[in-house]
Amino acid sequence: xxxxxxxxxxxxxxxxxxxxxxxxxxxxxxxxxxxxxxxxxxxxxxxxxxxxxxxxxxxxxxxxxxxxxxxxxxxxxxxxxxxxxxxxxxxxxxxxxxxxxxxxxxxxxxxxxxxxxxxxxxxxxxxxxxxxxxxxxxxxxxxxxxxxxxxxxxxxxxxxxxxxxxxxxx
Amino acid sequence: xxxxxxxxxxxxxxxxxxxxxxxxxxxxxxxxxxxxxxxxxxxxxxxxxxxxxxxxxxxxxxxxxxxxxxxxxxxxxxxxxxxxx
Amino acid sequence: xxxxxxxxxxxxxxxxxxxxxxxxxxxxxxxxxxxxxxxxxxxxxxxxxxxxxxxxxxxxxxxxxxxxxxxxxxxxxxxxxxxxxxxxxxxxxxxxxxxxxxxxxxxxxxxxxxxxxxxxxxxxxxxxxxxxxxxxxxxxxxxxxxxxxxxxxxxxxxxxxxxxxxxxxxxxxxxxxxxxxxxxxxxxxxxxxxxxxxxxxxxxxxxxxxxxxxxxxxxxxxxxxxxxxxx
Amino acid sequence: xxxxxxxxxxxxxxxxxxxxxxxxxxxxxxxxxxxxxxxxxxxxxxxxxxxxxxxxxxxxxxxxxxxxxxxxxxxxxxxxxxxxxxxxxxxxxxxxxxxxxxxxxxxxxxxxxxxxxxxxxxxx
Numbered sequence: 001x002x003x004x005x006x007x008x009x010x011x012x013x014x015x016x017x018x019x020x021x022x023x024x025x026x027x028x029x030x031x032x033x034x035x036x037x038x039x040x041x042x043x044x045x046x047x048x049x050x051x052x053x054x055x056x057x058x059x060x061x062x063x064x065x066x067x068x069x070x071x072x073x074x075x076x077x078x079x080x081x082x083x084x085x086x087x088x089x090x091x092x093x094x095x096x097x098x099x100x101x102x103x104x105x106x107x108x109x110x111x112x113x114x115x116x117x118x119x120x121x122x123x124x125x126x127x128x129x130x131x132x133x134x135x136x137x138x139x140x141x142x143x144x145x146x147x148x149x150x151x152x153x154x155x156x157x158x159x160x161x162x163x164x165x166x167x168x169x170x
Numbered sequence: 171x172x173x174x175x176x177x178x179x180x181x182x183x184x185x186x187x188x189x190x191x192x193x194x195x196x197x198x199x200x201x202x203x204x205x206x207x208x209x210x211x212x213x214x215x216x217x218x219x220x221x222x223x224x225x226x227x228x229x230x231x232x233x234x235x236x237x238x239x240x241x242x243x244x245x246x247x248x249x250x251x252x253x254x255x
Numbered sequence: 256x257x258x259x260x261x262x263x264x265x266x267x268x269x270x271x272x273x274x275x276x277x278x279x280x281x282x283x284x285x286x287x288x289x290x291x292x293x294x295x296x297x298x299x300x301x302x303x304x305x306x307x308x309x310x311x312x313x314x315x316x317x318x319x320x321x322x323x324x325x326x327x328x329x330x331x332x333x334x335x336x337x338x339x340x341x342x343x344x345x346x347x348x349x350x351x352x353x354x355x356x357x358x359x360x361x362x363x364x365x366x367x368x369x370x371x372x373x374x375x376x377x378x379x380x381x382x383x384x385x386x387x388x389x390x391x392x393x394x395x396x397x398x399x400x401x402x403x404x405x406x407x408x409x410x411x412x413x414x415x416x417x418x419x420x421x422x423x424x425x426x427x428x429x430x431x432x433x434x435x436x437x438x439x440x441x442x443x444x445x446x447x448x449x450x451x452x453x454x455x456x457x458x459x460x461x462x463x464x465x466x467x468x469x470x471x472x473x474x475x476x477x478x479x480x481x482x483x484x485x486x
Numbered sequence: 487x488x489x490x491x492x493x494x495x496x497x498x499x500x501x502x503x504x505x506x507x508x509x510x511x512x513x514x515x516x517x518x519x520x521x522x523x524x525x526x527x528x529x530x531x532x533x534x535x536x537x538x539x540x541x542x543x544x545x546x547x548x549x550x551x552x553x554x555x556x557x558x559x560x561x562x563x564x565x566x567x568x569x570x571x572x573x574x575x576x577x578x579x580x581x582x583x584x585x586x587x588x589x590x591x592x593x594x595x596x597x598x599x600x601x602x603x604x605x606x607x608x609x610x
Contacts, residue, residue: 016367023368026558027375029551034453042374046367053363053401085505085532088525092512101521102587102594117360117569124568125531130524131568132575132597134356140597142520142575142585149594174496178503178537185503185510192513192522200519200578204526207570208513211530211563212506215537218559219499222541228383230555235376235393237559238369241566242400245358248573249403252580254350255482355576361569 009051011059017047018062066169073165077122080161084127091144102146106155108137109163115170122162129158175223182219186212203247210240275434290315303447304456309381313459313466317430317441320462324426324469328419331473338480349402349482362404369397377467381456387463391470398475402482410479415472422469429458429465488547495543502537505529518586519578527571535560 020043028035060066091098110116120131120139128144141158148154155163186209193205214237221229249255298310312320353359376383377390401408433442441458448455512525542556579601587594 020367020371023371023558024375026554027372028379029554032453038378038453042378043371046370046374050367050370053366081528081532084528085508088512088528089505089508092508092515092525092529097515097517099517099521100588101518101585103585103597105596113356113360114364117357117364120357120572121361121565121568124572125528125564128524130520130527130575131357131572132520132579133601135600140600142524144521144524146594149596171492171496174499178499181503181507185507188507188510188514189526192510198519198578198583200574200581200583201513201522203574204513204519204522204571207567207574208509208526208530211534211567212509214559214563215502215506215534218538218541218556222544227549227552227555230552230559231376231383231385234555234559234562235372235389237562237566238372238393239396241562241570242369242396244570245362245400245403245573248570248577249350249354251574251577252354254352254354254403354573358569358573361565365565 012051013047015059015061016050017043020047061169069165069168073162073169076161076165077125080122080126084125087127098145100145101142102149103132103140103142104146104149104151104154104158105138105140106151106159108139108155108159110137110166110170112170115166119159119162119166123158126158126162175219178219179216182212182216186216199251203244203251206247207240207244210237210244214240301447302443302456302459303449304381304459306381306384308384309386309459309463310456312386313381313462314441314443317433317462320466321426321430321440324423324466327470327473328423331419331477334477335480348406349408349479350406353406354404359404362400366397366401369400370394373397373467373471377463378460379453380463380467381459382453387466388470390463390467391472392474394467394471395474395478399478402478410475412476412479415476415479419469419472419476422465422472426462426465426469429462433458491543491546495540495546498536498540498543502533502535502540505533505536507533509533519583520575520585523571523575527567531563531567534563538563 021039024039024043025031025036028039108116108119110119116134120134123129123131123139123141130142130144131139132142133140139159141154143154143158147157189205189208189212193202193209196202214233217229217233217236221227221233246255294311294315295307297315298304298307302310302314304310354362373390373393373396375390376385376393377387380386380390398410402410430441432444433440436442436444441462443457443459445457445461447457454460506529509526509529512529513522516522516525538556538560542553545552579597584598585595
């Protein structure tokens with residue numbers, strides 16, 4: 001797809017190899033020598049052929065601070081997910097359906113495709129919001145209970161908690 | 171302990187029934203797709219639960235494959251509704 | 256000239272195959288209580304395979320599986336033949352426009368994992384209720400995801416047909432090796448190993464991997480052809 | 487120890503099934519497709535995740551492999567559900583099923599002005 005330096009390719013290859021190997025161990029759930037051997041071979045082949053697609057990260061993604069922020073992100077995300085479900089439960093179970101839906105937009109500071117995708121997925125799973133589209137750096141978000149249509153305030157309300165952490169990861 | 175499974179299966183059954191009502195009622199193709207998406211996730215959870223009840227580890231693989239195929243199926247539907255096919 | 260050589264080769268092959276099959280004596284063997292007990296017993300005692308269905312499909316009834324694979328191959332060829340002319344009129348887009356960025360990044364990230372899941376299913380065909388057909392279908396579904404998300408995702412038709420042909424040839428070769436060593440098509444001739452290990456079941460995992468590759472290549476080719484036929 | 491895991495697992499399964507029920511109820515009660523997507527996706531994602539993890543916890547002492555498989559399914563659900571619901575929402579907007587808006591003050595639907603141009607851009 002794009003022209004890459006050899007070091008970039010190698011580093012992408014190693015990252016996707018490691019990740020696929022973890023997935024393989026999770027699929028087989030066994031540490032028998034045969035399984036590991038076959039897994040190393042298969043994942044190496046798949047990682048080699050998917051170098052052009054697997055563009056999210058080079059080896060720098062595995063540095064300790066980033067891994068720490070990833071785990072931190074996971075906790076923040078889980079908490080938001082629980083909050084959003086309580087919110088949904090409240091709205092669904094109230095007989096009068098307290099909703100005030102609309103679509104708002106805001107700009108993001110994130111630059112890479114993958115970080116934007118993670119942010120969009122997180123927005124979908126957090127209280128009352130559903131990401132509809134990203135055009136350049138503008139998010140369009142369906143909000144079940146619109147509090148503001150001003151882009152800056154919407155960004156503060158919806159995305160700031162995740163964006164701060166994602167900027168440190170990617 | 172067994173009662174928890176009965177209660178959970180009952181809840182899931184009611185959930186499936188409610189989603190199925192939406193699936194039948196529509197009114198648009200999009201609403202039906204949403205219902206299908208919901209049903210897929212509930213069925214994956216139900217398969218995992220059945221794996222525990224029958225104590226078959228293998229059923230977890232089935233649940234995983236069903237999840238993957240269901241996801242791609244919904245993507246196909248969405249792309250069709252978008253007018254891309 | 257080329258056609259002549261092909262016809263001669265096919266005729267010779269057909270003659271010898273016919274002779275071999277004639278000498279087999281299909282249906283001569285009689286079992287008093289049907290074959291089910293023998294299958295069940297032989298699966299454990301001779302093949303050391305955890306999944307009885309697998310041993311029946313691939314070993315005892317391997318010839319039927321060859322027929323099934325041939326049916327799939329014929330379907331793929333026929334569809335290719337029907338759509339062949341139109342394919343040349345259309346450009347190289349699988350869908351009219353690419354999906355949104357989120358779907359594209361998501362499918363990029365999921366694609367290797369889906370392929371790995373398919374490979375896992377057909378490599379473990381003799382241990383779990385998977386197998387070549389199922390695994391191959393999952394691999395093809397991974398390609399479907401990419402073809403839907405990107406309008407210009409390329410799959411080489413040549414590579415696909417090479418994979419398909421070689422998998423088919425090796426399937427038949429392993430079957431004939433069974434003739435040579437044991438006497439029936441796809442008779443096991445390799446060490447069977449211990450039950451529930453990955454390297455066990457003799458020839459069965461190899462056949463399933465070949466079937467997996469063949470099915471994956473065929474279905475990917477089918478999906479590719481169908482998606483590119485438009486306008 | 488085993489009692490602790492049993493309590494955690496049972497509680498997670500109960501919570502999960504309740505949220506799956508709420509997901510079904512949500513897509514039945516909500517008035518338009520975007521709100522249905524919101525309720526359906528969120529509730530079934532957490533519900534499915536928690537139920538599957540609960541099963542993993544019940545088995546964690548006899549057989550750790552269940553937990554690993556359960557985690558893989560959970561990660562997959564958490565990843566794929568929002569993507570598919572986003573794809574559906576965008577497809578519905580492209581089919582001109584505009585969202586229901588209760589208090590319209592003119593700019594409650596910010597996507598409307600750009601959605602016309604996207605299709606041309608994508609088709610080029």
